[in-house]
Amino acid sequence: MRSSRPSEFVYQLAALLIAVIVVHSFYVTVVRPRADEDLALQSARMQADPDATPERSVWIIIRDFEQEACFVLMLWAMAMMAAKVIATNRESRLLDSDLVPVAEGIRILPEDAREYTRQIQALPTLARRALLPRALESALQRFGATGSIQAASETAHAACEAEAERLDSELAMVRYIAWAIPSIGFIGTVRGIGDALGLAHKAVAGEISGVTRSLGVAFNSTFIALLISIVLMFLLHQLQLQQERLVLDTSSYIDDRMIQHLQVAPPSTSERVGP
Numbered sequence: 001m002r003s004s005r006p007s008e009f010v011y012q013l014a015a016l017l018i019a020v021i022v023v024h025s026f027y028v029t030v031v032r033p034r035a036d037e038d039l040a041l042q043s044a045r046m047q048a049d050p051d052a053t054p055e056r057s058v059w060i061i062i063r064d065f066e067q068e069a070c071f072v073l074m075l076w077a078m079a080m081m082a083a084k085v086i087a088t089n090r091e092s093r094l095l096d097s098d099l100v101p102v103a104e105g106i107r108i109l110p111e112d113a114r115e116y117t118r119q120i121q122a123l124p125t126l127a128r129r130a131l132l133p134r135a136l137e138s139a140l141q142r143f144g145a146t147g148s149i150q151a152a153s154e155t156a157h158a159a160c161e162a163e164a165e166r167l168d169s170e171l172a173m174v175r176y177i178a179w180a181i182p183s184i185g186f187i188g189t190v191r192g193i194g195d196a197l198g199l200a201h202k203a204v205a206g207e208i209s210g211v212t213r214s215l216g217v218a219f220n221s222t223f224i225a226l227l228i229s230i231v232l233m234f235l236l237h238q239l240q241l242q243q244e245r246l247v248l249d250t251s252s253y254i255d256d257r258m259i260q261h262l263q264v265a266p267p268s269t270s271e272r273v274g275p
Contacts, residue, residue, distance in 0.1 A: 008083075012173070015079035016072075023072045027063075035063035066188030066221040070181050074228045077177040081239050084170070088242050091130040095249055099123075099136055100258045107263035113144030132250050135159040136258060149262045156254045164247045171240065178232045185225020192218025 038057040061067075100116055102108060108116065117140045120133050127133060135156045143152035 011083060012076075012080060016076050019072045019075035019079065023068060023075060027068050031059055031068075032063055034059040061220045062224055064188060064217050064221055066184050066191070066217075067224045069184050070221075070225050070228050073177045073181055073184070074232055077174050077232055078235065080174055081235055084167075084239055085242065088239075088246055091132065092246055092249070094127065094130055094132045095253050098257070099133060100140075100261075102257070102261045106261065108143075108258070108261050109263060110144050110147040113140040116140050117144070131160065131163045131246065132253060135163075135250060135254055139254065139258065143262055147264055149259065149264060152262060153255075153259050156259070157251060160247050160251045160254075163250075164244070167243045167247070168240075171236065174232075174236055178229055178236060181229045181232065182222075182225050185222045188221025188225070189218040192221065 035057065038060055042055070042057075062071075099120055100108075101119075117137055120137045120140070121128070123133055128137075138159050139152040139156035142155040143149065146152075
Protein backbone atom coordinates (compact mmCIF):
# COMPACT_ATOMS: atom_id res chain seq x y z
CA MET A 1 0.00 0.00 0.00
CA ARG A 2 2.94 2.33 0.49
CA SER A 3 3.65 2.54 -3.24
CA SER A 4 0.22 4.01 -3.87
CA ARG A 5 0.70 7.00 -1.57
CA PRO A 6 2.98 9.07 -3.86
CA SER A 7 0.67 8.51 -6.82
CA GLU A 8 -2.33 9.46 -4.67
CA PHE A 9 -0.63 12.71 -3.67
CA VAL A 10 0.18 13.48 -7.32
CA TYR A 11 -3.44 12.77 -8.26
CA GLN A 12 -4.76 15.10 -5.57
CA LEU A 13 -2.35 17.87 -6.59
CA ALA A 14 -3.25 17.48 -10.26
CA ALA A 15 -6.96 17.46 -9.40
CA LEU A 16 -6.56 20.71 -7.46
CA LEU A 17 -4.72 22.41 -10.31
CA ILE A 18 -7.31 21.28 -12.85
CA ALA A 19 -10.15 22.45 -10.61
CA VAL A 20 -8.55 25.89 -10.22
CA ILE A 21 -7.97 26.24 -13.98
CA VAL A 22 -11.44 25.06 -14.97
CA VAL A 23 -13.37 27.12 -12.42
CA HIS A 24 -11.31 30.28 -12.88
CA SER A 25 -11.56 30.04 -16.67
CA PHE A 26 -15.33 29.63 -16.43
CA TYR A 27 -15.59 32.62 -14.10
CA VAL A 28 -13.42 34.85 -16.30
CA THR A 29 -15.14 33.95 -19.57
CA VAL A 30 -18.74 33.39 -18.49
CA VAL A 31 -19.75 34.18 -14.92
CA ARG A 32 -18.32 37.65 -14.34
CA PRO A 33 -19.13 39.05 -17.82
CA ARG A 34 -22.72 37.80 -17.49
CA ALA A 35 -22.95 39.16 -13.94
CA ASP A 36 -21.70 42.60 -15.07
CA GLU A 37 -24.31 42.61 -17.85
CA ASP A 38 -27.09 41.74 -15.41
CA LEU A 39 -25.94 44.41 -12.95
CA ALA A 40 -25.84 47.04 -15.69
CA LEU A 41 -29.30 46.01 -16.88
CA GLN A 42 -30.72 46.16 -13.37
CA SER A 43 -29.15 49.57 -12.79
CA ALA A 44 -30.72 50.90 -15.99
CA ARG A 45 -34.13 49.54 -14.96
CA MET A 46 -33.87 51.11 -11.52
CA GLN A 47 -33.00 54.48 -13.02
CA ALA A 48 -35.93 54.27 -15.41
CA ASP A 49 -38.35 53.00 -12.78
CA PRO A 50 -37.39 53.46 -9.10
CA ASP A 51 -40.22 51.11 -8.06
CA ALA A 52 -38.88 48.23 -10.18
CA THR A 53 -37.85 45.10 -8.29
CA PRO A 54 -34.45 43.71 -9.33
CA GLU A 55 -34.46 40.08 -10.38
CA ARG A 56 -32.17 37.58 -8.67
CA SER A 57 -29.61 36.47 -11.23
CA VAL A 58 -27.65 33.26 -10.81
CA TRP A 59 -24.58 34.94 -12.28
CA ILE A 60 -24.72 37.72 -9.70
CA ILE A 61 -25.19 35.24 -6.86
CA ILE A 62 -22.05 33.24 -7.74
CA ARG A 63 -19.85 36.05 -9.11
CA ASP A 64 -17.62 36.79 -6.10
CA PHE A 65 -14.26 35.31 -5.15
CA GLU A 66 -15.60 33.38 -2.16
CA GLN A 67 -18.07 31.50 -4.32
CA GLU A 68 -15.32 30.77 -6.84
CA ALA A 69 -13.15 29.33 -4.09
CA CYS A 70 -16.06 27.19 -2.87
CA PHE A 71 -16.58 25.72 -6.34
CA VAL A 72 -12.85 24.98 -6.65
CA LEU A 73 -12.88 23.11 -3.34
CA MET A 74 -16.07 21.29 -4.30
CA LEU A 75 -14.57 20.00 -7.56
CA TRP A 76 -11.36 19.03 -5.75
CA ALA A 77 -13.26 17.06 -3.12
CA MET A 78 -15.45 15.41 -5.76
CA ALA A 79 -12.35 14.35 -7.71
CA MET A 80 -10.87 12.73 -4.60
CA MET A 81 -14.17 11.00 -3.82
CA ALA A 82 -14.48 9.79 -7.42
CA ALA A 83 -11.09 8.09 -7.11
CA LYS A 84 -12.26 6.41 -3.89
CA VAL A 85 -15.49 5.26 -5.55
CA ILE A 86 -13.59 3.73 -8.48
CA ALA A 87 -11.20 1.93 -6.13
CA THR A 88 -14.06 0.67 -3.97
CA ASN A 89 -16.01 -0.62 -6.98
CA ARG A 90 -12.89 -2.37 -8.28
CA GLU A 91 -12.41 -4.12 -4.95
CA SER A 92 -16.10 -4.99 -4.71
CA ARG A 93 -15.89 -6.85 -8.01
CA LEU A 94 -13.36 -9.23 -6.43
CA LEU A 95 -16.12 -10.44 -4.11
CA ASP A 96 -17.74 -12.12 -7.12
CA SER A 97 -14.60 -14.18 -7.84
CA ASP A 98 -13.55 -17.41 -6.16
CA LEU A 99 -10.10 -16.58 -4.78
CA VAL A 100 -10.08 -19.69 -2.58
CA PRO A 101 -11.54 -22.43 -4.79
CA VAL A 102 -12.77 -24.98 -2.28
CA ALA A 103 -15.57 -27.33 -3.24
CA GLU A 104 -18.26 -28.38 -0.79
CA GLY A 105 -17.03 -31.12 1.53
CA ILE A 106 -13.35 -30.32 1.06
CA ARG A 107 -11.29 -29.08 4.02
CA ILE A 108 -8.14 -26.98 4.13
CA LEU A 109 -5.46 -28.31 6.44
CA PRO A 110 -2.55 -26.21 7.75
CA GLU A 111 -0.18 -27.89 5.29
CA ASP A 112 -2.51 -26.95 2.41
CA ALA A 113 -2.50 -23.23 3.28
CA ARG A 114 0.71 -22.55 1.38
CA GLU A 115 -0.77 -23.81 -1.89
CA TYR A 116 -3.82 -21.58 -1.58
CA THR A 117 -1.58 -18.67 -0.63
CA ARG A 118 0.38 -19.16 -3.87
CA GLN A 119 -2.85 -18.86 -5.86
CA ILE A 120 -3.57 -15.50 -4.25
CA GLN A 121 0.00 -14.33 -4.75
CA ALA A 122 -0.33 -15.14 -8.46
CA LEU A 123 -2.95 -12.41 -8.86
CA PRO A 124 -1.99 -9.18 -10.67
CA THR A 125 -0.25 -6.61 -8.50
CA LEU A 126 -3.20 -4.21 -8.53
CA ALA A 127 -5.60 -6.95 -7.45
CA ARG A 128 -3.27 -8.14 -4.67
CA ARG A 129 -3.37 -4.67 -3.10
CA ALA A 130 -7.12 -4.98 -2.55
CA LEU A 131 -8.53 -5.77 0.87
CA LEU A 132 -9.88 -9.24 0.09
CA PRO A 133 -6.65 -10.82 -1.25
CA ARG A 134 -4.60 -9.24 1.56
CA ALA A 135 -6.96 -10.49 4.25
CA LEU A 136 -7.14 -13.98 2.74
CA GLU A 137 -3.37 -14.21 2.37
CA SER A 138 -2.78 -13.08 5.95
CA ALA A 139 -5.33 -15.52 7.32
CA LEU A 140 -3.94 -18.46 5.34
CA GLN A 141 -0.37 -17.69 6.39
CA ARG A 142 -1.50 -17.44 10.00
CA PHE A 143 -3.37 -20.73 9.74
CA GLY A 144 -0.38 -22.45 8.17
CA ALA A 145 1.96 -21.15 10.86
CA THR A 146 -0.20 -21.81 13.92
CA GLY A 147 -2.67 -24.46 12.84
CA SER A 148 -5.35 -22.48 14.66
CA ILE A 149 -8.66 -21.68 13.00
CA GLN A 150 -9.40 -19.02 15.62
CA ALA A 151 -6.06 -17.32 14.94
CA ALA A 152 -6.76 -17.30 11.20
CA SER A 153 -10.22 -15.82 11.76
CA GLU A 154 -8.89 -13.16 14.11
CA THR A 155 -6.16 -12.23 11.61
CA ALA A 156 -8.66 -11.84 8.78
CA HIS A 157 -11.05 -9.73 10.82
CA ALA A 158 -8.20 -7.62 12.16
CA ALA A 159 -7.17 -6.88 8.58
CA CYS A 160 -10.74 -5.78 7.80
CA GLU A 161 -10.85 -3.55 10.87
CA ALA A 162 -7.50 -1.99 9.98
CA GLU A 163 -8.73 -1.35 6.44
CA ALA A 164 -11.88 0.30 7.75
CA GLU A 165 -9.77 2.63 9.89
CA ARG A 166 -7.48 3.39 6.95
CA LEU A 167 -10.37 4.20 4.62
CA ASP A 168 -11.87 6.46 7.26
CA SER A 169 -8.59 8.30 7.83
CA GLU A 170 -8.07 8.86 4.10
CA LEU A 171 -11.30 10.86 4.01
CA ALA A 172 -9.87 13.43 6.42
CA MET A 173 -9.03 15.87 3.62
CA VAL A 174 -12.54 15.64 2.19
CA ARG A 175 -14.00 16.29 5.64
CA TYR A 176 -11.72 19.28 6.02
CA ILE A 177 -12.92 20.68 2.69
CA ALA A 178 -16.53 20.12 3.72
CA TRP A 179 -15.78 22.16 6.85
CA ALA A 180 -13.75 24.82 5.01
CA ILE A 181 -16.43 25.66 2.44
CA PRO A 182 -18.93 27.13 4.95
CA SER A 183 -16.02 28.94 6.58
CA ILE A 184 -15.14 30.57 3.27
CA GLY A 185 -18.78 31.56 2.88
CA PHE A 186 -18.65 33.17 6.31
CA ILE A 187 -15.52 35.07 5.26
CA GLY A 188 -17.52 36.45 2.35
CA THR A 189 -20.25 37.43 4.77
CA VAL A 190 -17.82 39.33 6.97
CA ARG A 191 -16.23 41.00 3.96
CA GLY A 192 -19.59 42.05 2.54
CA ILE A 193 -20.84 43.46 5.83
CA GLY A 194 -17.54 45.28 6.32
CA ASP A 195 -17.81 46.86 2.88
CA ALA A 196 -21.42 47.82 3.58
CA LEU A 197 -20.45 49.52 6.83
CA GLY A 198 -17.71 51.40 4.98
CA LEU A 199 -20.38 52.79 2.64
CA ALA A 200 -22.79 53.75 5.40
CA HIS A 201 -22.15 57.48 4.87
CA LYS A 202 -23.34 57.16 1.28
CA ALA A 203 -26.47 55.36 2.42
CA VAL A 204 -27.23 58.25 4.77
CA ALA A 205 -26.95 60.59 1.79
CA GLY A 206 -29.45 58.49 -0.14
CA GLU A 207 -27.07 56.40 -2.29
CA ILE A 208 -27.76 52.83 -1.20
CA SER A 209 -26.67 50.91 -4.30
CA GLY A 210 -23.17 50.28 -2.93
CA VAL A 211 -24.53 49.12 0.42
CA THR A 212 -27.02 46.74 -1.15
CA ARG A 213 -24.35 45.31 -3.42
CA SER A 214 -22.04 44.68 -0.47
CA LEU A 215 -24.84 43.06 1.51
CA GLY A 216 -25.53 40.93 -1.55
CA VAL A 217 -21.95 39.69 -1.39
CA ALA A 218 -22.45 38.80 2.27
CA PHE A 219 -25.63 36.81 1.82
CA ASN A 220 -24.79 35.24 -1.57
CA SER A 221 -21.47 33.83 -0.36
CA THR A 222 -23.10 32.20 2.64
CA PHE A 223 -25.95 30.84 0.55
CA ILE A 224 -23.68 29.22 -2.05
CA ALA A 225 -21.27 27.87 0.57
CA LEU A 226 -24.03 26.20 2.58
CA LEU A 227 -25.63 24.77 -0.55
CA ILE A 228 -22.33 23.28 -1.75
CA SER A 229 -21.64 21.93 1.74
CA ILE A 230 -24.98 20.11 1.80
CA VAL A 231 -24.27 18.46 -1.56
CA LEU A 232 -20.71 17.56 -0.59
CA MET A 233 -21.72 16.03 2.75
CA PHE A 234 -24.36 13.91 1.02
CA LEU A 235 -21.78 12.54 -1.43
CA LEU A 236 -19.31 11.96 1.40
CA HIS A 237 -21.79 9.93 3.41
CA GLN A 238 -22.67 7.86 0.33
CA LEU A 239 -18.97 7.09 -0.15
CA GLN A 240 -18.56 6.13 3.51
CA LEU A 241 -21.56 3.82 3.23
CA GLN A 242 -20.06 2.13 0.17
CA GLN A 243 -16.71 1.64 1.89
CA GLU A 244 -18.32 0.22 5.03
CA ARG A 245 -20.29 -2.22 2.91
CA LEU A 246 -17.07 -3.32 1.23
CA VAL A 247 -15.43 -4.11 4.57
CA LEU A 248 -18.50 -5.95 5.89
CA ASP A 249 -18.93 -7.94 2.68
CA THR A 250 -15.25 -8.86 2.72
CA SER A 251 -15.53 -10.12 6.28
CA SER A 252 -18.57 -12.20 5.36
CA TYR A 253 -16.79 -13.53 2.25
CA ILE A 254 -13.84 -14.76 4.33
CA ASP A 255 -16.14 -16.49 6.81
CA ASP A 256 -18.24 -18.17 4.12
CA ARG A 257 -15.58 -19.02 1.54
CA MET A 258 -12.55 -19.88 3.69
CA ILE A 259 -12.95 -20.04 7.48
CA GLN A 260 -15.68 -22.66 7.40
CA HIS A 261 -13.44 -24.91 5.24
CA LEU A 262 -10.49 -24.83 7.63
CA GLN A 263 -9.78 -27.97 9.61
CA VAL A 264 -7.05 -28.93 12.04
CA ALA A 265 -7.86 -32.59 12.74
CA PRO A 266 -7.26 -35.15 9.98
CA PRO A 267 -10.31 -35.47 7.71
CA SER A 268 -12.46 -38.55 7.57
CA THR A 269 -12.14 -41.03 4.72
CA SER A 270 -15.19 -39.52 3.00
CA GLU A 271 -13.51 -36.12 2.68
CA ARG A 272 -10.94 -35.21 0.07
CA VAL A 273 -8.06 -33.08 1.38
CA GLY A 274 -6.25 -30.28 -0.42
CA PRO A 275 -7.03 -27.91 -3.25
